[in-house]
Amino acid sequence: MKCNGGMQDDSNHKVTSEEDRKYAKEIRTLIRLFGDSINEEELKQKMVHYNGNIELVIKDLVQQSVEKQKQEQRNAVNESNDNSNKSVQKEMEKTxxxxxxxxxxxxxxxxxxxCLASKAKLPVWINIGFDTIIFISDKTSFSCPDCKKATVTSIIKAMFYNSEHSICATGDSIPVKDNNYQCSYTIKPELSYELKANKIRQHAKSIEDLRDRSEQAMNSTEIKNL
Structure with a gap:
């Protein structure tokens, strides 16, 4: 069995050596043409696959090169689009x-x-300050900070900044109350809202209580996200 195996190995090696010598000239030519995109071993495999027909090998390599370039172009376009979308998103967030x-x-x-803000379809912020207001979300007439006209007729968001506040919508039995550094709420259409905001007062009952409140404020998510 060992003898037969050795004879088989010698036979395979002999065939491979003969193929290498047989296609040596063609492979050297192909290496000069395509050596930067394929190695010698792959060229040998293609020569064997196409039974030494160098024209078919060249067509295969050219097609392979074309497909590679197309894929690289698609990847470049996709990367460019991704970067463009990110840039647009960032710009929209800032505008x-x-x-x-x-x-x-x-x-x-x-x-x-x-109004320029209206033409660009940009949302506008209206500061009410410390006050109590009642409004229906899509039936308002607040003054636009850009054109100074009372033409902001729909509200989509309420944000309380550095204040003790409460917000209550139609159907709510208990208003939401808070005194965080910053809180935002989505305003839904066709609902009536009552918003209240007051300056933050000191509720500490002792120095220890004041320290605890200060530590809680400094460790709050709002402060950490600044």
């Missing part, structure tokens, strides 16, 4: 009209056709 200040801040859209 807002108006500014938020302590108290109640409402975000909505202006419908004044001559």
């Amino acid at each position: 807002e009209v108006g500014e938020t200040k302590p108290g109640i801040n409402l975000q909505g859209y202006c419908i004044n056709e001559t």
Whole structure:
């Protein structure tokens, strides 16, 4: 059995050596043409696959090169689109009209056709300050910070900044109360809302209580995210 195995190995080696010598000239030519994209062993395999027909091997290599270039172009386009989308997203996040200040801040859209914010379909921020207001989300008439007209007729978000506040919508039995550094709430259409915001008062009962409250404030998510 060992003898037969050895004879078989010698036979395979002999065939391989003969094929190497048989296609040596063609392989050297192909290496000069395509050596930067394929190694010698792969060229040998292709020569054997196509029974030494160098024209078919060249066509195969050219097609392989074309497909590789197309794939690289697709990858480049996809990467460019991804970067573009990220840039657009970042720009959209930064592009807002108006500014938020302590108290109640409402975000909505202006419908004044001559307003630049309206033309660009940008949301605007309206600062109400420390106050109590009642409004129906899609039946309002707040002043636009850009065109100064009372043409912000729909509110989509309420944000309380650095204030003790409460918010209550139609159907709510108990208003939501909080005194965090910053809280945002989605405003739904066709609902009536009552918003209240007051300056934050000191509720500490002792120095120890004051320290505890200060530590809680410094460890709050709002402060850590600044």
